[in-house]
Amino acid sequence: MTEKTVSGAEWSVLRIVWTLGSCTTREVIDTLQNESDWKDSTIKTLLKRLCDKEFLTTTKQGRQFTYQAVVNEQTAMNQTAVTMFSHFCAMKQGQTLIELIEQEKLSRSDLQKIEKLAHVRAMTAPEQVDCNCLPDGTCD
Amino acid sequence: MTEKTVSGAEWSVLRIVWTLGSCTTREVIDTLQNESDWKDSTIKTLLKRLCDKEFLTTTKQGRQFTYQAVVNEQTAMNQTAVTMFSHFCAMKQGQTLIELIEQEKLSRSDLQKIEKLAHVRAMTAPEQVDCNCLPDGTCD
DNA sequence: TAGTATAGTTTACATTTGTAAACTATACAA
DNA sequence: TTGTATAGTTTACAAATGTAAACTATACTA
CATH class of the missing domain: 1.10.10.10 (Winged helix-like DNA-binding domain superfamily/Winged helix DNA-binding domain)
Structure with missing residues (x-):
């Protein structure tokens, strides 16, 4: 499989x-x-x-x-992106997202959705996300 | 090269x-x-x-x-992500970002940065981003 | 009906990647 | 000094990928 x-x-x-x-x-x-x-x-x-x-x-x-x-384009894109992020240090993913939002051409409505979503998620988000690069520990 | x-x-x-x-x-x-x-x-x-x-x-x-x-981790992550996005349909990238923000574990401060950034960018963002999958035209 | 332009199939071949055994050189222990 | 445990080097080999030529079958033309 x-x-x-x-x-x-x-x-x-x-x-x-x-x-x-x-x-x-x-x-x-x-x-x-x-x-x-x-x-x-x-x-x-x-x-x-x-x-x-x-x-x-x-x-x-x-x-x-x-x-x-067979697969839907949006679904494939999302899966590809999520998979790629899974290979990244968890602690630094936020910064990569920020970079993407800065770099990519995005429509106003998507940006508004992002703004709203980030706002909502921020309310229950952890103060920090630990690095998961090592079995035990933290980087930086 | x-x-x-x-x-x-x-x-x-x-x-x-x-x-x-x-x-x-x-x-x-x-x-x-x-x-x-x-x-x-x-x-x-x-x-x-x-x-x-x-x-x-x-x-x-x-x-x-x-x-x-030789390369900085954050830089490498960002470049990898931007490169990957460059292979995606421009019109659908926003939705993929939304998916990532939904799926990934993010810290409050990163989410706040994202919120703010999206807010600012929304002010000058185009109403819509065209599909760039074909030389000429639009999908969907 | 014979000929030809295509659609699809098979074969090819170098490079990259995942995975590792085998080999060589050397620092240090006995 | 000699042996041995390691560090590093070479070689290996299958699968995936990029790239395409060669071949086969067939629909349509003349």
Whole structure:
């Protein structure tokens, strides 16, 4: 039951499928070649691997495939992000979030949600979060 | 000038070095074996690779190495996070941040900083952020 | 119907990563 | 001085990843 992961190149392909919705190999290739110089074969390989890993399913019409994403894009993004954070020192995660909020382009409504959420969570938040980098102890 | 990357296993080793500060191979091995079942050789290999990639430098005393991290932990975390976000649909990044703020254990003071920052940024934020998944267009 | 342009499949191959055994050199103990 | 426990180096090897050529099957054209 090894958790399948999406590689970097595969992620690019998935984004196209998520965005186009149900689409053919040809559509994926044409769209991707607009922003990369991957050969047709390369993209076909990536699509195949995503099917093998069950991130995509297909429907056939004649000899052609139509792909559908199995996972929802937002869900995949969130999971990827949470997983990445799980490899970070707990004590320093807040600062990384701050950096992201500073760096990323965000809509007013998302920022307002964030503001509200942070406000609410702050009311029951611990004074500090300990470093979990060592079995025992604290860093810094 | 290919950007060197830190693999998952290497990240675990780096965390130890960041936390212990200047430390010997033996200290890294003992610490890591407390939480994993990697063999000595495995850890030595990872340390070597991190030196090759110049994420660590060494000082020698006698035949022994002492390692120092070249990059700052917080900086590395932030960069990793920003890079990851750059592979995400711009329109949906806000929601991922919200998810992280919901999921992660955060200190009151970090949450307060986030609240304040979001408030300030909201004042000049765009009404919406467009999807950048396709060369041209919008998803959803 | 024969030919050709495609869609999909197979094979390929270098690099990175996870994982570690085997080997070499040396500091220190007896 | 010699042996032994370690520190470090070399070699190994499978799986994952990036990248793609070569091949096969088939739908449609002429």
